[in-house]
Amino acid sequence: MFCTESKTALQCTSDRFALGKCTVRTFDQSLPDRYRFFEKANVGAPSSELMNHCPAIKPLASTSCEDGDSTQMPGSLLGPQSRCLKGESLKVKDGISSYKSVQGICANVKCDNDTVSVQYKGDETWHLCPQGETIAVTGSAFSGGKIQCPKY
Structure with a gap:
């Protein structure tokens, strides 16, 4: 599941096999233009080959x-x-x-x-x-x- 804010409560992953947390975070520097999905230029997700800084629910260890x-x-x-x-x-x-x-x-x-x-x-x-x-x-x-x- 894509997400826009980090909540304290666990949420479902896209495949529904686990619970996890949103990967969105605020960086010290602005992200490149092509990876900006938010109003603030320094908000996004950590770099990933497939996700292009787009935040998603990431499963936590032991939450299958x-x-x-x-x-x-x-x-x-x-x-x-x-x-x-x-x-x-x-x-x-x-x-x-x-x-x-x-x-x-x-x-x-x-x-x-x-x-x-x-x-x-x-x-x-x-x-x-x-x-x-x-x-x-x-x-x-x-x-x-x-x-x-x-x-x-």
């Missing part, structure tokens, strides 16, 4: 949806069927009475007969998730928010 470190990925359900889904106002229970906001979570995703179903942490039910819609999260792992349904 299949076999990452669950302590680094609040609210995520890990496994071979797990993919990253964007969240809307997702709040993960973080202790007895505290909550943590997250931008994305890993959840089990199943594609069958032109439909997508999602199973997320704290709820064993498979929820039908039509493209472009959202599903409200309930259960023991969350205190509110929604998951955006992915394209089929």
Whole structure:
């Protein structure tokens, strides 16, 4: 996923296989004209042969949806069927009475007969998730928010 600002919360990578952070940063000097994507000439991403200083979500170590470190990925359900889904106002229970906001979570995703179903942490039910819609999260792992349904 391309991005324009560095957020503290983890976000989904373009391939949906992991969580990561935006590579955007402010440089000491202006970037060459052909690599300027922002109003400020010194804002962009580190140099890459393929990305031309265009910021994107870069996965962090141990944040793979299949076999990452669950302590680094609040609210995520890990496994071979797990993919990253964007969240809307997702709040993960973080202790007895505290909550943590997250931008994305890993959840089990199943594609069958032109439909997508999602199973997320704290709820064993498979929820039908039509493209472009959202599903409200309930259960023991969350205190509110929604998951955006992915394209089929």
